[in-house]
Amino acid sequence: xxxxxxxxxxxxxxxxxxxxxxxxxxxxxxxxxxxxxxxxxxxxxxxxxxxxxxxxxxxxxxxxxxxxxxxxxxxxxxxxxxxxxxxxxxxxxxxxxxxxxxxxxxxxxxxxxxxxxxxxxxxxxxxxxxxxxxxxxxxxxxxxxxxxxxxxxxxxxxxxxxxx
Ligand code: PNS
Numbered sequence: 649x650x651x652x653x654x655x656x657x658x659x660x661x662x663x664x665x666x667x668x669x670x671x672x673x674x675x676x677x678x679x680x681x682x683x684x685x686x687x688x689x690x691x692x693x694x695x696x697x698x699x700x701x702x703x704x705x706x707x708x709x710x711x712x713x714x715x716x717x718x719x720x721x722x723x724x725x726x727x728x729x730x731x732x733x734x735x736x737x738x739x740x741x742x743x744x745x746x747x748x749x750x751x752x753x754x755x756x757x758x759x760x761x762x763x764x765x766x767x768x769x770x771x772x773x774x775x776x777x778x779x780x781x782x783x784x785x786x787x788x789x790x791x792x793x794x795x796x797x798x799x800x801x802x803x804x805x806x807x808x809x810x811x812x
């Protein structure tokens with residue numbers, strides 16, 4: 649059986665913390681699908697297409713990576729693409745409560761799909777897409793927090809006067 653894992657998220661935009669998890673999960677599975685949630689109730693900075701393009705660029709060096717988007721329930725999407733695992737990064741204890749709730753309901757909805765947690769590398773334990781956007785919006789450097797191509801994309805967005 650092919651071991652397929654999904655790394656799901658909003659990725660608005662992808663950070664070095666996300667990339668670290670994807671890079672570490674990649675050798676464990678035959679295929680990784682990085683799946684961007686297409687959530688119409690949120691007002692993202694980057695469109696789903698832009699987010700997928702950025703992810704594709706920064707994961708180019710990894711074999712067996714597919715970039716996709718989904719809406720609706722993650723477990724339904726996982727079943728549709730034949731994935732048997734969901735990989736999520738945990739930055740701190742504060743992430744655990746919410747992640748455990750989601751993993752539990754996902755397990756209840758489809759017990760064929762396992763959720764695996766990986767500890768985020770210590771150097772990224774404070775990092776989130778929201779923090780990165782906040783810093784970039786006010787002109788602070790986000791070098792080392794996101795890949796250079798994402799840094800450039802953020803600069804471009806905010807130079808156009810985006811307020812998100
Ligand atoms: O990067 P994020 O925003 O922390 O990612 C959250 C995500 C996309 C993994 C989560 O919100 C999700 O799976 N959403 C799809 C709807 C769903 O299945 N919710 C959980 C069970 S109700």
